[in-house]
Amino acid sequence: MCGIVGVVNFKNAVSILIDGLKRLEYRGYDSAGIAVVDSQQDIAVEKVAGKVRELEKKVFSWQPQATLGIAHTRWATHGEPSHKNAHPHISGNGKIAVVHNGIIENYTSLKKLLITRGHQIKTDTDTEIIAHLIEEFYEDDIFKAVQVTLQELEGTYGLAVICSDEPDKIVVARLGSPLVIGKANHGMLIASDAVALARHTNQVVFLEDKEIAKVSADEFYIETIEKTMVTPKLQIIDTDIQRIEKGGFDHFMLKEIMEQPQVIRDAVRGRLDWENGTARLDGLDIHREDLRRVEKIIILGCGTSYYAGLIGEYIIEQLANIPVEVEYGSEFRYRNPVIGKNTVAFAISQSGETIDTLAAMREAKRKGATVLGICNVVGSTIARESEGGVYIHAGPEIGVASTKAFSAQVAVLNLIGLLLGRMKNISVDQGRIYAEAIQKIPDQITQILQHTSEIQKIAKKYSQRLN
Numbered sequence: 262m263c264g265i266v267g268v269v270n271f272k273n274a275v276s277i278l279i280d281g282l283k284r285l286e287y288r289g290y291d292s293a294g295i296a297v298v299d300s301q302q303d304i305a306v307e308k309v310a311g312k313v314r315e316l317e318k319k320v321f322s323w324q325p326q327a328t329l330g331i332a333h334t335r336w337a338t339h340g341e342p343s344h345k346n347a348h349p350h351i352s353g354n355g356k357i358a359v360v361h362n363g364i365i366e367n368y369t370s371l372k373k374l375l376i377t378r379g380h381q382i383k384t385d386t387d388t389e390i391i392a393h394l395i396e397e398f399y400e401d402d403i404f405k406a407v408q409v410t411l412q413e414l415e416g417t418y419g420l421a422v423i424c425s426d427e428p429d430k431i432v433v434a435r436l437g438s439p440l441v442i443g444k445a446n447h448g449m450l451i452a453s454d455a456v457a458l459a460r461h462t463n464q465v466v467f468l469e470d471k472e473i474a475k476v477s478a479d480e481f482y483i484e485t486i487e488k489t490m491v492t493p494k495l496q497i498i499d500t501d502i503q504r505i506e507k508g509g510f511d512h513f514m515l516k517e518i519m520e521q522p523q524v525i526r527d528a529v530r531g532r533l534d535w536e537n538g539t540a541r542l543d544g545l546d547i548h549r550e551d552l553r554r555v556e557k558i559i560i561l562g563c564g565t566s567y568y569a570g571l572i573g574e575y576i577i578e579q580l581a582n583i584p585v586e587v588e589y590g591s592e593f594r595y596r597n598p599v600i601g602k603n604t605v606a607f608a609i610s611q612s613g614e615t616i617d618t619l620a621a622m623r624e625a626k627r628k629g630a631t632v633l634g635i636c637n638v639v640g641s642t643i644a645r646e647s648e649g650g651v652y653i654h655a656g657p658e659i660g661v662a663s664t665k666a667f668s669a670q671v672a673v674l675n676l677i678g679l680l681l682g683r684m685k686n687i688s689v690d691q692g693r694i695y696a697e698a699i700q701k702i703p704d705q706i707t708q709i710l711q712h713t714s715e716i717q718k719i720a721k722k723y724s725q726r727l728n
Contacts (some may be wrong), residue, residue, distance in 0.1 A: 263290065263348075263362040264334040265440070266457050267421045267431045270448035270478035271328055275320055277450075278332040281457035282313045287513065287659040290334035291342035295320055296349035296358035297330030298428040304358050308347040328448075329428060331421045333360035339368065340385030350389040352396035353380050356425045357403070359395070361388040362438040362453055363417035371413065387416075395422060404475045407432045411473065411486050417616070419453050434473040434486075439614045439642065442466045442474060442481050444495060449476050454612075455498055455638070456657050466493045467640050496640045514660035519710060522703040524665040527654040528672040529699060538692025539683035540676040544633075544650050548605075551631045553684055556603040558585045559630065561593060561621045565663040566609040566670060573607075573674035580682030580695070590618035593625075600628040607650075607677070608634050611658055611666040613641020622647065635673055637666055651677065668706075675699050 264285030268274045278295055293316045294308025305325045309315045313334065333348035340346035349358040365371070368387035371394065376382060380393045394413060399406040403424040411418075411434055419438030423431055433440050433451050443450040443458035443465045450458050455465055466481070468474060472491060474483040483491040510516035534541045545552065558577060560570035567589055574585040588598075590608075594617060600606075606625040610618045613636040622643060626632045634643045634650030637658065644650065653669035676699070683692045709716075 263336050263453070264457070265331070265360050265362060265419060265421050265451070265453040266333075267331040267360075267423075267433070267451040267476075268448060269329050269429070269431055269450070269476055271450075274327045274330045275325060277461070278330050279313065279317050279320065280460065281450075281452060282316070282332050282334055284457045284459070285334055285452075285454060286313055287661060289661060290336050292335045292337075292344070292347035293333065294335075294347045294349050294360075295330060295332040296351075296360075296423060297325050297327035298423060298425055300326040302425055302428050304351065304355060304423065304425045306349055306351060306358065308344060308349070310342055310344045310347060329423065329431065331358060331360050331423055331431060331451075338364055339387040346384050346386050348386075348388060350384065350386065350392045352392040354396055357392050357395050357399070358423050359388055359392040360421050361391060362419040363436070365390065365414055365418065366416040367414070368416075391418075391420065399424070401426070403427050403430070404432050404473070407434060408473055408484070408486065408488070411436075421451055430475055430477045432473065432475055433468065435468040436470050437616055439612075440468045442468065442476055444481075448478060449481060451476055456659075459657075463498050464495045465498055465640070466495055467642070467645070469642075469645075498639055512660070514662060514664060517658060517660050517665045520656075521665045521668045522707045522710070524655045524669050525672045525703045525706065527656075528669040529676065529703075532676055533696045533700060535693065535696060537683070538687075538689040538694075538696060540680040540696075542651050542676060542680055544652070545677075545680070546649075548631055548633065548649050551603075551605060552681060554603045555583060555605045555631075555681070557601060557605075558583055559593075559598075559600070559604060559606040559625060560585060560587045560609060561590050561606060561618050561625065562587070562609040563590045563615050563617050565667045566611065566615070566618070569667055569670035569674065570607075570609055572671050573609075573678070576674055576678035577681060580678040580687060581685045583681060583685065588621065590615065590621035593621040598624070598628060600625060600630045602629065604630045606630040606632050608632065608643050608647060609636075609670055610634075610641075610643050611637045611653075611655070611663060611670075613638045613643040615643075619643055619646070635670060635677075637669070672699070672702065 266281030299305045348360045365387035394410045398409040417437030420434045443462040445462040570587040608622040634647035655669040658666045
C-alpha cells in the first residue's frame, strides 16, 4: 500500500510533497522519504523509518530550496522496514532518484548483472536496482533511459524518476500500479492516488498500463513503452476538499460511518423509476439486451468488495432468479473459469485499481463475458476498461476498514437486483415495494447512528471476543 507524490514548478515543493504524503497515510506504511533537486542542482534526499510527521520535522529543519521533487510512503516487500530501505533510492553517481510502487520479479538477476558491471548495491530493495539500471542507460535523456530500463523489468510498477542533470522534469511510468498526472495553474503534479492532488487541481490524466510520461512545468508528454505516442484527455474529478478532511471527527473511520446515510442517498438519487417499479442505471443502458439474455452472473471482488458481492448474490438470485457466483479476484485470475455466451461479470472495487480484481475482470472479458464495473473512483482503471457500469458516489474513503463504500456498494447491488428482477421475475407492484424499501434505508441508518452510546457499549463488550 505504498504512496507516491511528485511536483514540478512549485515554489514550496517540499511542503506540498509532505502534505501529499499525509493524504496518503491512510494506505498504511512503515517508512517515508523525499528527494528534491535543490538550488545547487543536486539531488537532496531525506528519509525515515517511521511516520510522515518525523520526516516533516527533518525536512523543515533542513529546508531545501526546491521547485521539483518526489516523495514516497513505503510498505515493505523487498527488505525490512528501515532507513536504508526507505524510498527514494539513488543511483550510484547520485544524479538519479527513484520512487516505486510494485514488485520487480527479476530483480535478483538484474542485481547480479549490475554488480558485475561495477555498481554497488547498498539496500535490500528491488527499487534500488531500477535507479542503477537507469544510470546504466542514461545518455543525456532521462525519458529515454527510463524507457529502455522498463524493457528490462519483469513485474509491476508505478514509477517516478528525477535527474539532477535535467532538473525541470519528472518521468513517470505505470504497469499494474496506478499513477495520475495533475495539471495545476502554476505547475504539474503526479501521484499514485488523486486524493494527494485534490488541494491543488481537479484536472487529471490517469496513466494506462505500459505508458511512460515526461512531466515538465506546464505540460506532459506520454508514450507507450513501445514508443507509440499517446494523446490523452484531461478529466475533471470531484475534489471537494471537505470530503478528505476529518471535519471535527476524531478519525476518518468515524466520520465515514456517520456519512453512510448521505452516501446511500447519493448512490440511489435519481436511480429509482417509481412509475415502472424498477431502477434507472444509465451506465448499463447500452447492455440492456445483454442483461435481458443473461443466464449467469459472476461477481468479482477482493476484501470488503467480495463481501458486498456475497450480499449481491442473495439479492439478485432472489429478485431476478438468475444464478450468481461470487469469486475472489485473486483466485479467479489463476483458474480456467467456464464462462458461457450469456454471462455477465460485475467487477466491484472501491478504488477501481484493485490489481487482482482488474486481472480477474480482464480474464472474464477474454473468455467472452460482458464485463461491467461497480466503482467509486471516476476514471479508475476498472471504470475505463469495463464495458459499462455504475458509480457508487461514496466520495473519497480514507479509513482503511471500509464503511461507507461497502454500504454504497450494497445499495447499488440492490438497484441492479431490482433492475434485473423487473426484467426477469417480479411484477411492477413488487418492484415499487422494493424501491420504497431502498428509499427508506438512509433514514433507517440515521436512526441507528443516533444510538452511539449504546453501540459503544456493545462494541466494548464484544471487542475482545474471539468468536
